[in-house]
Amino acid sequence: MPQKKRYTAGRNYRRKRNKKNNTTYILLAIIAVFVVSFFGYRRYVQYKSETQVEVVQQDHTAFVKKVAPYAVDLGREYSVLPSITIAQAILESNWGTSSLASQYNNYFGIKGEDPSNTKVLQTKEYTDGQWITINGRFRVYSDFRESMKDHTKLLVNGTTWNSQQYKQVLQSKDYIEAAVALQTDGYATDPGYTTKIIRIIQKYNLKKYDEGIK
Incomplete structure (x- = not known):
């Protein structure tokens, strides 16, 4: 009987130990799955973000390639800096994605x-601060x-109430002067318009399209 008791006690001990080991293994497995899932998810988010950035960059490059050649042609014909034309197209149309650009x-x-030949749409104006x-x-x-072309002719011919409205833009020697003139000549009400145009030109190296225009 004592031997049987010792045998039973030993077997119960081994069962408890095995159960404890199994629990430990399960916990380790759960932790491992969590770690892999966590870092895998982070990598997925990072990959998705990088992919989205790459797609946006490709779209931006495609847009510039789309409008730049004609901007250069217009620049040679009317002496309007192509960098200004391209930058304004980017800013005003949000890279061609605005409703006004994509639909009309x-x-x-x-x-x-x-x-x-017009469409009434909502727009934002900066008025009285x-x-x-x-x-x-x-x-x-x-x-x-x-x-x-209509944009270029607007700069060249001015408005119906002031044919010389954009004279300073046309007389500007470089894109910085032209961007400042756009603001002072009243092309846009946005107080940050000049800064935005200059940043776009510099970020995407649009100045290169101005070579040989003036």
Whole structure:
């Protein structure tokens, strides 16, 4: 009987030890799965973020390649710096993704009065030190090149009430002077317009398109 008791006690001890070991293994396995999942998820998030950035960069590069050649052609014909044209197209149309650009090919926020070739859309204006939302009537174009040419002719010919409105833009020797002139000549109400245009030109090296224009 004592031997049987010792045998039973030993077997129970081994069962408890095995159960404890199994619990430890399970916990370790759970921890391992958690660690792998955590770092795997972080890597997935990082990969997804990097992929999104790469896609955005590709879209931006494609947009510049799309509008730059015609901007250069217009620059040679009308002496408007291509870097200014491209930067304004980027800023005004949000890289061609705004409703005005994607649906109506208006890359510059150019307004009109004729109901037959315009569309009323909401826009933001900076007035009396604050941004307000208003309804504006904007030109509708059949092609983005038509929009670009209309923008260039606006700078060259001015507005219906002031044919010399953008004279300083045309006389500017470089993109910095032209960006400042856009602000002072009243192209946009955004107080940060000049800074935004200059940053875009510098970030995407748009100055290279100005070579040989002036």
